[in-house]
Structures are given as structure tokens and as C-alpha cells.
Amino acid sequence: MTADIIDGKAIAADLRARVAAGVARFEADTGETPGLAVVLVGDDPASQVYVRNKGRATKNAGMRSIEHRLPASASEAEVVALVRALNADNAVDGILVQMPLPGGVDANRVINEIDPAKDVDGLTETSAGRLLLGKAGLVPCTPQGCIILAKSVRTRLDGAHAVVLGRSILVGKPLSLLLLAENCTVTMAHSRTKDLAAICRSADILCAAVGRPALVKGDWVKEGAIVLDVGINRVGAGEASKLVGDVDFDAAKDRAAAITPVPGGVGPMTIACLLRNTLIAAARRRGLAQPEI
Ligand code: NAD
Secondary structure, three states: OOOEEOOHHHHHHHHHHHHHHHHHHHHHHHOOOOEEEEEEEOOOHHHHHHHHHHHHHHHHOOOEEEEEEEOOOOOHHHHHHHHHHHHHOOOOOEEEEOOOOOOOOOHHHHHOOOOHHHOOOOOOHHHHHHHHHOOOOOOOHHHHHHHHHHHHHOOOOOOOEEEEEOOOOOOHHHHHHHHHHOOOEEEEEOOOOOOHHHHHHOOOEEEEOOOOOOOEOHHHOOOOOEEEEOOOEEEOOHHHOEEEOOEOHHHHOOOOOEEOOOOOOOHHHHHHHHHHHHHHHHHHHOOOOOOOO
16 A cells, blocks of 8 residues: 555645635624734744744735744743733734743743633643633644644544554644544553554554654554654754654555655644634634634
């Protein structure tokens, strides 16, 4: 068997186009334009690239991009004060604080200052609690993207055995809850799990969010499984360096029914889902129905 390669770039482009159409409808209905504020503290080069890409994607979707930069020397109180000002600003529908924050600034404290109605990253305790309780809220972007990709292969995931490697609050835990909400039987595996290979082999949907290059071997993949590789790992040095996932792609594609590549799989979905969340937040804050996107 050779797997279908799940084209995350194309699926993300399609989602971004649907968000842009939703933004146009929102503007026609309200006379307003949704706005996403991104806070960047310090001068981490990778974070600067992420923030630039998010800003560009926001504008391309027809929304306002509001960028706030604070120096690496900013105190926790200054970052919190900025978040509170953005909470109070009616022109801001979504707030994203780019991680990592410089040492001395407590990321949890800052994240939990974000008004849950504007928490487009879905990382506040309120958003996490709402997801756990199955209540409407803003869902973390990367796990949301994984569900969209899985459903691009199989519209109903009911009854599938989903194995999620990794239990981070950013990916593994929320992804497990979303799969549960899709009526999957979910196994969460992590660094202390025994016989990971056997557990992976029992997965109809195998999701890897670990950050270890090629941890998942080809023979860990069940014939006909859907494989979602969230990992982003840089291997090799200099010109020869490249990005790989947590799955041995070349071996796994001979057993899976469908698999995401790295890059070009889960990665592009994250920003697309961020834009989707911003439009949803803008609609909910005005008491409008959730846009169909
Ligand atoms: P994390 O470091 O917070 O969590 C890693 C998890 O992997 C932990 O729960 C740990 O228990 C588990 N783990 C570690 N070693 C293991 C092993 N040998 N076997 C099984 N489980 C093991 O990482 P994260 O933030 O969840 O990110 C995971 C990966 O996903 C990283 O490569 C990251 O770059 C990538 N990522 C990609 C996107 C995207 O947009 N595609 C978004 C977020 C994270």
C-alpha cells in the first residue's frame, strides 16, 4: 500500500479562503473588520518570523493585524498591562502572545490574563476547561488543524482507535479531547508509556506530537492507518539541514492509508485555524451566530 499524502498546504489554503469569504460577510453585516493583536516580547529570530507570517496571513484574510513589540527587558507587569489594554480595546477580537517569553516573565500568568473571549490560541485555563467540558469555546489551533486533516480523509471518525503520542497542553491533551469529541476511542501515550510500538500498531489514527525525529518507525504503523505527524524537527547542519517530523515518513507511507508530510502537512493548518478562531471570536463577541467555516 502507498499512502495518500494529505496536502496540508492545499487544505489550509482552502480554509484561509473560506475565512476570507467569512470576513467579507462579517464586514457586510456589521460594518466592522475583525482584528488580531499579536504580542512579541524580545527579539527571538524564529518568533519574529512566526509573527511576520501571522501578520501577513491575517491581512490576506481581510482582517486587521495589530502588532505590539516589547523589548526583551520588559517586566511581567508590563506584558500583563499590555494584555489588559488589548482586552479592553473593542477593536481587538483576538489576542496572541508569541511564545517563548523571556526569562522572568511567567507565561502562564500572561496567558491567563487574556480575555477568554479573545483567546484565539485557546490556551487560557478557561478555554482548556471549556474544551474538557465540551462547551463552546476557542480551540487550540494545531489540534483543530489535525481534526480537519483527519476528516479530509474520513468524514466520520466514530469508533476509530486514535493514539496520540505526546501529552502537552499545546497539542497532545487538546488533540486527545477533540478526538474523543469525534467519538474516537483515544489512547494517550507519552515518554513513560511502555511498549509504544505495540500501542501505535493498534492505531487507526496515529498522531505524533513529540519532537523526536523519526521516533515512529514504519512497522509501528498499522496497515491502512491515518498518520498525522505534528512534529517539527530540524536535522543536519548548515546547507544540508532539513525539517522532518516525528514519523519515519518513507517507511510509514508504505503502510498507512493516508499520511501528512513534514513540512506541508499539519504546519500550514495552524495559522489557518488561528484566522478561523479570530473570525469566530469576532462573531461571538457581537452575539452573532458562529460563522460556517
Ligand atoms: P512538548 O515538548 O511540550 O511535549 C512533547 C511530549 O512528547 C511530552 O508530552 C512527552 O511526554 C512526549 N514524549 C517525549 N519523548 C517521548 C517518547 N520517547 N515517546 C513518547 N512520547 C514522548 O512538545 P509540543 O509543544 O507538544 O510539540 C511537539 C512537537 O510538535 C514539536 O516537534 C513541535 O515543534 C511540534 N509542533 C508543531 C506545531 C505545528 O504547527 N505543526 C505546533 C506545535 C508543536
